[in-house]
Amino acid sequence: MTKHTFEEKLDIVSQVKKGKPILRISRELHIREGMILEWVRKYDLYGESGLLKQPNVRATADFKEEVVRTVLEKGVPLVQVVLQYGVSKSALEDWVRLVRVHGYAVLHQQKYRERPPKDMSRSKKHEPETELEKLQAENARLRAEIALLKKVTALVKEREARERMSGQKPSKN
Structure with missing residues (x-):
């Protein structure tokens, strides 16, 4: 637009x-x-x-009800109500449709928008305090490092085996 x-x-x-x-x-x-x-x-x-x-105005439930009543009960055309009250045509159409289906009470129901919790970041890492916790953290890091090296070694061996099977010489990378 x-x-x-x-x-x-x-x-x-x-x-x-x-x-x-x-x-x-x-x-x-x-x-x-x-x-x-x-x-x-x-x-x-x-x-x-x-x-x-025009500045955006947050419509209250009472304002919405007044505007919808103007359309439904007084028979004022939508276009005229849009100009008179300064609301968007699509919003007014939505309000009128809701009232026709559910009644005026639907305009007074609170609609809470689901917002994610404020802190969506990763949780803060717990800093090891004691010597034992420090050693355990280092041990876990070293185990992960060893596991990664084993996977890389296995992948390299697998690639070399495939290259031998296809008749190519293994690359030096």
């Missing part, structure tokens, strides 16, 4: 106001007709300030 500057929106609205068809502007600039129409409506309702980016 491309963001359009205030100047671009104002220029497009002025073209519409001068009588240029929205469909032609839409095709020339590759912008949805609905978007242009929304800009024109905002301009008509709020003037140039309607074309400025």
